[in-house]
Amino acid sequence: MQIFSLLNGKVIVGGLALTLVAKAAMSFPELPMFKDTGITAPPSLVQTVAAKEKPPEFSNEIPPLVANLPKTTENCEAPEDVLISLNKERELVAKQRAELENQRAEFALAQERLGIEKTSLTELKTSIEDLLARVDAAQTDDLNRLIDLYTNMKPADAARIMDDLDIETTIMILGTMKPRTAAPILAKIPAVRARAVSKIILERSQLPGDQNLTGIKLK
Known part of the structure; x- marks a missing residue:
């Protein structure tokens, strides 16, 4: 084995x-x-065997430094076009900024004018109010003096004069007088005019829409 x-x-x-x-x-x-x-x-x-012993061939193509990098297309803008676009945008922004500044200046000017007009209107209002106050005071003083005059008259004489006065003045005097002083004068005034004076004095205390002055006779 x-x-x-x-x-x-x-x-x-x-x-x-x-x-x-x-x-x-x-x-x-x-x-x-x-x-x-x-x-x-x-x-x-x-x-x-010969193919295995063949020396390696080197490629002339250079591999990209970054993989999957997007290729440049023909539609990509040149640097000159980019600069032109940027300059246009800058000009547009500058124009809009200038327009905005002009609008702000106009608004400030309008505001200043409104302030001046408001001050003028306030001064005018104050002047008118002062003038009206002086007029009212003068009218009050005049009315008080007129009332004093009619108060010192005899009722018959005061009634005779008031019968010829305009109805507004008669009502103003009698309406301002004390009732004890106005009553004797009103009693001496003709009945038709006395009724008219009494009706108007009563209705003037009502609101304008509630006043009823129809059918009033002065004579």
């Missing part, structure tokens, strides 16, 4: 050696030791 195993091992080793020699002869047939052996390598194997 040992002899048989030894023979098998030698046979295997010999087969491996022959295989290696055959591969070497096929790969390198130009070596002197394999020229006369008659072993030729198939053309495909020789071409494969």
Whole structure:
């Protein structure tokens, strides 16, 4: 058994050696030791080996520094166009700013004019109020003096004069007098005019819409 195993091992080793020699002869047939052996390598194997031994070719294309960088299109604006657009935008902004400043100046001027007019109107209102107050005071003084005059008259004489006065003055005098002083004078006035005076004095205390002055006779 040992002899048989030894023979098998030698046979295997010999087969491996022959295989290696055959591969070497096929790969390198130009070596002197394999020229006369008659072993030729198939053309495909020789071409494969030659292709493997071919030096690598270098590409002239330079890879991009940043991957997936978007390519520049033909529609991209040139720097000159960008500068022109920026200048136009600056001019537009400057124009709008100038218009805004003008509007602000006009608004400030209008505000100043309104302030001056308001001051003038306030002064005019104060002057008118002062004038009306003086007129009212003068009228009150005149009315008081007139009332004093009619008060110091005899009722018959005062009634005779009031019968010829306009109705507004008669009502103003009698309406301002004390009732004890006005009663004797009103009693001496003709009945038709006395009724008119009494009706008007009564109705003037009512609101304008509630006054009823129809049917009043003065004579």
